[in-house]
Amino acid sequence: MSSSADHADSKAAFKAGVVECLQLIPSYVPFGLVCGVASVQAGLGEWGGGSGCVCVRRFVAGGAHAVSVGRRSVDDRDCLGARGESANGGLQCGDFAAHRGRVAQGAHAVGGVSVDQTFISNEARHQRGEHMEHPLAFYLGCAMMLWPWWVLMNAIGAFAGAKLPSSWQLDFTIPLSFVAMVVPLLKTRSQILAAIAGGVAGVLLYAMPLKTGLIAACVFGTCVGMFVDAMLAKRASSEGAAR
């Protein structure tokens, strides 16, 4: 492929990323707001007492690192952690899975702008088989749409959110948005059973210290999925042999 054609392809991939994540902005606004709200309402025990204004911390830390490597600072882990239901360490597993070298070489800034929605979008793109040569361009287009909103909405949420009544249960939009994002990605029996196993194990192992239960549940769900894969392959080959 000539380099100019390649350049055009990568521009197209970038644009596709922008368009994909542009659609996510309306849902991302409440998501960011809610994270800000939840952080404040929970009083952020992990900061060592008192309610900390996490949004400002996020904003400042985010800004500082945008200069060096372009990273998002204190992220959703923190936000969920603020509810005492930290995904600490756990999302790393998801992170690891979703990026998995699909985002091409030289992607030194990618870790910085990764939010769950950007990597789910990247996963969805990969499943559709689009822009396979230019995952990084797609990813950056996506991140360009979402990351600034994330920071801004967290800030607004933390300032304004303390005034919203907790009976609205706005924090419940966090699991709901994960459900809405991930369910459409479940297509094969192995994936569905991996999710079920992961969910059940997540509940049973919830009490494990330092949220290691989440990692264990991820490993367990993955193993179940692999096992189902192997069973299906075995069945398919024995059916093939019978014919």
Next chain:
Amino acid sequence: MNWGGFGTLDGWLAIIGLAVGTFAIRYSFIGLLAGRQLPPRFERALQLAVPAIFAALVVPLILFNAGEFNLGARWPHLVAAIITGVFAWWRRGGMLVPLIIGMASLHGLLWLIR
């Protein structure tokens, strides 16, 4: 407004520590794996880890109340999550509408059993 420890040395150390730590964790795998051919079985395992980790994260968020498993209190949340999931699966793409439907069903149920 309570600014917490913002602006104190401890506050800044915490910000810097969290930022460096989070980036290191996220970047480590990308840095190590980017552009490498991974064994197919490993690739497959990572593919399956995505639904597994999200389910492990989300299901306790739905069913736990104040750190305790409590289906008696959380069944409306479970129903709302199922409605959201079914809708999202049926109408692929877009998150806002499933989110509104989910929250509406939650508050509808809570209102009904009030």
